[in-house]
Amino acid sequence: MTSTDKPVVLVANRGEIAMRIIAAARRIGASPVLAASVADASSPAARAADRVVVIGAAQASKSYLRPEQVAQAAVNVGAAVVHPGYGFLSEQPLLCELLEAEGIAFAGPRPETLRAVGDKGSARQVAIDASVPVAQGIEIDDPSEVRSLGEKLGFPLLIKAIHGGGGRGIRLVTNLDELEELAPQAAHEAEGAFGNGALYLERYYGLARHVEVQVFGDGEGNAWIFGDRDCSVQRRHQKLIEECPAPGLSDARRTILHESSRRLVKALKYRGAGTVEFLVDTQTDDVIFLEVNARIQVEHPVTEEAFGVDLVAAQLRLALGLDPELPVVPAVPPVSVIELRINAEDPLHDFMPNSGVLTEVTWPRGPGIRIDTQVETGYSFPPFYDSLMAKVIVRAHDRQAAVAGALAAAQNTSIEGLKTTLPMLEYVLAHEDFIAGEVPTSWFGPVWDSRKDTHD
Amino acid sequence: MSETPSWQELLDLVEQLNNSDYESASVQFGTVSVRLSKSEHVSESPAAGVLAPAPVAATPSVATTAAATPPASTPAPAAPAAGDTIDAPMIGVFYRRPSPGADEFVKPGDTVTADTTIGIIEIMKLMNPVAAGKAGVLGEFLVDDSNAVEFGQPLVQITLA
Numbered sequence: 001m002t003s004t005d006k007p008v009v010l011v012a013n014r015g016e017i018a019m020r021i022i023a024a025a026r027r028i029g030a031s032p033v034l035a036a037s038v039a040d041a042s043s044p045a046a047r048a049a050d051r052v053v054v055i056g057a058a059q060a061s062k063s064y065l066r067p068e069q070v071a072q073a074a075v076n077v078g079a080a081v082v083h084p085g086y087g088f089l090s091e092q093p094l095l096c097e098l099l100e101a102e103g104i105a106f107a108g109p110r111p112e113t114l115r116a117v118g119d120k121g122s123a124r125q126v127a128i129d130a131s132v133p134v135a136q137g138i139e140i141d142d143p144s145e146v147r148s149l150g151e152k153l154g155f156p157l158l159i160k161a162i163h164g165g166g167g168r169g170i171r172l173v174t175n176l177d178e179l180e181e182l183a184p185q186a187a188h189e190a191e192g193a194f195g196n197g198a199l200y201l202e203r204y205y206g207l208a209r210h211v212e213v214q215v216f217g218d219g220e221g222n223a224w225i226f227g228d229r230d231c232s233v234q235r236r237h238q239k240l241i242e243e244c245p246a247p248g249l250s251d252a253r254r255t256i257l258h259e260s261s262r263r264l265v266k267a268l269k270y271r272g273a274g275t276v277e278f279l280v281d282t283q284t285d286d287v288i289f290l291e292v293n294a295r296i297q298v299e300h301p302v303t304e305e306a307f308g309v310d311l312v313a314a315q316l317r318l319a320l321g322l323d324p325e326l327p328v329v330p331a332v333p334p335v336s337v338i339e340l341r342i343n344a345e346d347p348l349h350d351f352m353p354n355s356g357v358l359t360e361v362t363w364p365r366g367p368g369i370r371i372d373t374q375v376e377t378g379y380s381f382p383p384f385y386d387s388l389m390a391k392v393i394v395r396a397h398d399r400q401a402a403v404a405g406a407l408a409a410a411q412n413t414s415i416e417g418l419k420t421t422l423p424m425l426e427y428v429l430a431h432e433d434f435i436a437g438e439v440p441t442s443w444f445g446p447v448w449d450s451r452k453d454t455h456d
Numbered sequence: 457m458s459e460t461p462s463w464q465e466l467l468d469l470v471e472q473l474n475n476s477d478y479e480s481a482s483v484q485f486g487t488v489s490v491r492l493s494k495s496e497h498v499s500e501s502p503a504a505g506v507l508a509p510a511p512v513a514a515t516p517s518v519a520t521t522a523a524a525t526p527p528a529s530t531p532a533p534a535a536p537a538a539g540d541t542i543d544a545p546m547i548g549v550f551y552r553r554p555s556p557g558a559d560e561f562v563k564p565g566d567t568v569t570a571d572t573t574i575g576i577i578e579i580m581k582l583m584n585p586v587a588a589g590k591a592g593v594l595g596e597f598l599v600d601d602s603n604a605v606e607f608g609q610p611l612v613q614i615t616l617a
Contacts, residue, residue, distance in 0.1 A: 038607065053547070054547070054607045068579050069579065069607075071580050072547050076604035098580055
């Protein structure tokens with residue numbers, strides 16, 4: 001404990017989410033302390049915190065990704081709770097266990113939950129046990145004997161590594177010959193990348209949307225459901241734009257998504273904030289469980305703005321043994337919210353990341369506009385970490401107004417000194433398909449590439 | 457060797473392994489098991505006894521971390537205005553003695569080489585010897601024994617040889 005009696009919240013992350021956690025810590029009357037790498041020791045988030053503790057070198061592998069360094073920082077500053085944000089150690093059971101051994105709370109699920117949902121095979125089993133719809137899938141026993149499995153499932157199929165993640169090791173096959181050829185390769189690659197060559201086959205939905213449900217559990221089986229988000233505007237599995245609520249969902253489908261998620265939270269006795277991700281097919285009525293993200297997500301602000309809640313403050317309150325102070329909300333919010341991710345990437349040159357000093361940063365202002373970021377004029381955007389610079393979140397009375405408001409907000413944002421994804425965001429927000437809503441995850445890539453052909 | 461190895465014996469072991477071709481090694485001394493690795497990753501302590509000293513990270517991995525440190529912009533408290541210092545290669549708790557009551561590894565005025573152990577940093581029960589990293593004559597210690605340190609925090613002043 002510090003000299004004051006405020007509980008110390010150790011913020012074990014950087015960038016915009018560090019700022020977000022610091023704000024939540026202040027909201028609940030706690031004292032935020034930032035665990036930073038050397039490169040972030042005097043960042044805007046460092047200035048916003050009550051104190052900074054330098055945990056390691058600039059590279060994330062020597063700082064933000066080291067559970068023992070983060071846990072030691074928590075011990076050194078007398079933290080009551082550690083908030084891991086997203087990415088880095090947010091779903092690392094080892095950090096959670098190191099902290100538990102020191103009597104320090106972890107603002108996230110229990111380590112056994114992280115393990116249960118962190119592995120695709122066991123997450124799928126948890127989902128099946130909770131009567132959550134999953135893709136028809138079969139584990140491959142012998143990668144050289146896959147013909148009969150392919151015949152059983154039908155095509156197209158995905159070959160996936162059971163222990164994989166982040167889209168790695170996934171192969172799309174459209175016929176039996178391809179399956180026979182690629183399965184042994186995939187097993188070899190999975191063995192090399194993940195130390196385990198176990199594979200499974202799954203039906204592939206080429207025109208599906210990505211819809212996810214925001215959940216919050218009290219750790220004892222009680223669940224809050226905070227609506228759904230559509231995150232279908234993606235490039236190579238990276239989300240670019242998210243919105244709440246997901247447009248065009250029938251009541252029946254929405255009920256399946258929300259009630260499946262509620263059953264998962266109860267079955268896991270889930271603790272804290274989480275997201276249950278689904279594929280919603282646009283060709284059939286199929287709804288397919290993808291995974292549980294056992295952390296606060298990048299796109300959580302659209303849900304917060306739609307329902308008027310502070311999910312990060314609720315995570316901290318729950319971790320401190322307090323009432324999370326969350327309301328029960330309707331399935332569909334009375335407003336529509338859109339989030340734009342502004343990345344330090346050049347969309348005209350294959351989204352190449354860039355870093356350096358921002359010579360001018362200006363944000364839009366007005367009702368319903370929220371900016372989550374730590375960048376500002378003069379900030380040197382470092383090359384060591386991911387390219388997310390800022391999130392612009394716009395709330396309006398309906399989706400059409402939110403799309404128009406988001407476009408105006410993008411047009412009134414100025415970031416000079418680096419290439420950003422703002423031109424891409426403006427293009428999508430003005431596109432008739434996006435304005436109509438319900439685009440699938442496969443929409444953005446070819447649409448953007450063909451646009452480049454005509455304009456470059 | 458006695459049942460419980462002394463720090464010096466452990467450090468000698470580290471030295472020997474450091475000069476060998478082994479990437480990693482695991483050694484059992486009676487009730488104490490020691491795991492060493494030259495690579496970045498020193499795995500978590502084995503299930504072995506709670507009383508046993510924790511695994512020792514070999515000096516090379518420490519030196520690697522220090523060498524990769526960008527020019528320190530660490531806002532370390534009470535940093536001296538000028539002069540060379542030996543800085544903490546990791547966050548943790550700094551110890552100047554191999555065990556409570558024992559003599560300090562080094563004192564102000566001592567001449568050190570790059571390989572001289574000047575203290576230990578404990579990080580989550582893992583004891584890491586801190587090498588001077590440079591040759592010279594030590595000045596004042598800037599961190600008291602058993603105090604928390606941050607990555608890059610100056611530990612002791614040094615007049616370079």
